[in-house]
Amino acid sequence: MTDMHAFNARLGAVADRIEETLDRLLSDRVLPGEITRPTRLMGALRYSALGGGKRLRPFLLVESARACGGEEAGALVAGAALELVHCYSLVHDDLPAMDDDDMRRGRPTLHKAFDEATAILAGDGMLTLAFDAMASEIVHPDPAVRIRLVAGLARASGVGGMVGGQALDLEAEGRNSPDGKPLALGEEEIRMLQAMKTGALLAFATEAGAIAAGASEEKRAALLAFGKALGAAFQIADDILDVEADAAAMGKATGKDADRGKATLVGRLGLQGAKAERDRLARVALEALAGFGPEADMLRAALRFTVERGH
Amino acid sequence: MTDMHAFNARLGAVADRIEETLDRLLSDRVLPGEITRPTRLMGALRYSALGGGKRLRPFLLVESARACGGEEAGALVAGAALELVHCYSLVHDDLPAMDDDDMRRGRPTLHKAFDEATAILAGDGMLTLAFDAMASEIVHPDPAVRIRLVAGLARASGVGGMVGGQALDLEAEGRNSPDGKPLALGEEEIRMLQAMKTGALLAFATEAGAIAAGASEEKRAALLAFGKALGAAFQIADDILDVEADAAAMGKATGKDADRGKATLVGRLGLQGAKAERDRLARVALEALAGFGPEADMLRAALRFTVERGH
Numbered sequence A, B: 001m002t003d004m005h006a007f008n009a010r011l012g013a014v015a016d017r018i019e020e021t022l023d024r025l026l027s028d029r030v031l032p033g034e035i036t037r038p039t040r041l042m043g044a045l046r047y048s049a050l051g052g053g054k055r056l057r058p059f060l061l062v063e064s065a066r067a068c069g070g071e072e073a074g075a076l077v078a079g080a081a082l083e084l085v086h087c088y089s090l091v092h093d094d095l096p097a098m099d100d101d102d103m104r105r106g107r108p109t110l111h112k113a114f115d116e117a118t119a120i121l122a123g124d125g126m127l128t129l130a131f132d133a134m135a136s137e138i139v140h141p142d143p144a145v146r147i148r149l150v151a152g153l154a155r156a157s158g159v160g161g162m163v164g165g166q167a168l169d170l171e172a173e174g175r176n177s178p179d180g181k182p183l184a185l186g187e188e189e190i191r192m193l194q195a196m197k198t199g200a201l202l203a204f205a206t207e208a209g210a211i212a213a214g215a216s217e218e219k220r221a222a223l224l225a226f227g228k229a230l231g232a233a234f235q236i237a238d239d240i241l242d243v244e245a246d247a248a249a250m251g252k253a254t255g256k257d258a259d260r261g262k263a264t265l266v267g268r269l270g271l272q273g274a275k276a277e278r279d280r281l282a283r284v285a286l287e288a289l290a291g292f293g294p295e296a297d298m299l300r301a302a303l304r305f306t307v308e309r310g311h
Helices: A004-025 A039-049 A056-067 A070-093 A116-136 A142-155 A162-172 A188-214 A217-250 A265-288 A294-307 B004-025 B038-047 B056-067 B072-094 B117-135 B145-157 B164-170 B189-212 B217-250 B263-287 B294-307
Strands: none
Touching: A004 A039, A004 A056, A004 A070, A004 A116, A004 A294, A039 A070, A039 A116, A039 A162, A039 A188, A039 B164, A039 B189, A039 B217, A056 A070, A056 A217, A056 A294, A070 A188, A070 B004, A070 B038, A070 B117, A116 A142, A116 B117, A142 A162, A142 A188, A142 B117, A142 B145, A162 A188, A162 B038, A162 B117, A188 A217, A188 A265, A188 B117, A217 A265, A217 A294, A217 B117, A217 B189, A265 A294, A265 B117, A294 B056, B004 B056, B004 B072, B004 B294, B056 B072, B056 B189, B056 B217, B056 B294, B072 B117, B072 B145, B072 B189, B145 B164, B145 B189, B164 B189, B189 B217, B217 B263, B217 B294
């Protein structure tokens, strides 16, 4: 069993290597087939993608690859590609027409620090660069493996995954309809929305680790199941923390998510019901790793320390 | 020599097949690895990508592949992927924070017909789907070919290509600087900006046709050179048409590009100089095809009828 100290040390070590990888991917150096990399635009990408975050998605990818005996060098680049997709999604979500957020992680959001047009383009640039990185030879010598990762990344992050989830979330909150009324989503609709908006990329992280490591279909399916359950549990844990933090700070039991008409499972199942569901999903995730030995202990620790944060 | 009638017939036939391919790619059918495709979001993608345009980029790709003896089925999907990138770029360029255009091709732009958040997401979704399509087996049975196309698409459309060109264009027009003053770009800077903003995707169209057809390096390089010169000539032809149309309509010699501080080669070289440069580039493009016989006649016709439109 991995204790919290060992987990945090490993999380930090992977984050450092992801930072280095992103720094290299986001340099001014022009690649074959490119013409020039505009300085101000690259500054915007670097502002958003460097210097922050736990790098949870790359960590899950790198540790899943390691659990399957894969090389770390390839997993780091694949992980950095995933992180670029995550970062672009934050930049576009923060835009005035979307969540209209001025601050993120204690700093002005990109469209505040630069401008809105640059934020749109920087997001587009990060998404495009993610596919470039995922296609690069260092990820895996076999093009068949890389093309599978490229296709998987597209499915997880596109209209049937993350982008689609964000679109459904806007509809659920009534933010893109003429009357502006939030929709009353049922429990299953909320689960699907969350599986798309935040779950798809987390689940792809663990699956991609297995693919990059050339793992068996059985191990790939097990890690995908782990990632799916972890992602769902993670989202509920987030919603619980939001409610509890607000209750503590404001002396009331509804969080800002509820104020904004945001559909969460806490709202549908109640706080106790949501905690029980989070714990059930954590057990499902743990069971998915039954075929792995100590080589998956970091993944088990990731589950414990990210999903059960509020304990 | 292909006459205009034969060229237009072939252009229309390819456009019809691209429309069918896009229609299939943008259907509600959920692919493996996707969860669901939200109806309203897919409606937005279909609104932008279907029902219009000459489909010049796919045409160049399909005809370049044909000139190298490639299969049309794969080239059509690769061409549709390219068209999705082109369509996403128009949607994001039309946004209020960018060019702020209300109309395109006689219809409301996507953010007017739907809403701004949906337009941002639809653009993101189209870009992502382009990589999905380019990675799909139908493009070419060999994953090494597909990964090369994926990487090439990323380079042509990313920070060192189309996205970077759009960022430079914003800077040149002073639209993302605090003082809002246009930059005075020199001739070489304008050429580079245009090579990125519009040239990169056109040049990749012809190169990708060669790659998808499994052509020799020599043929690939020739088609890339053709596409680069065609793209540069095409942009000058566009700028000339803009000036001449305005001169005819308004009785003055400056177009809206000039009003907006847009840097064009017409502004730097004068109308006669720009026409001479357009014709020089057209000759360079034609010479790049010297190693091809009648199998490249449609490409020669594309050069003639798109670049020399104003004659």
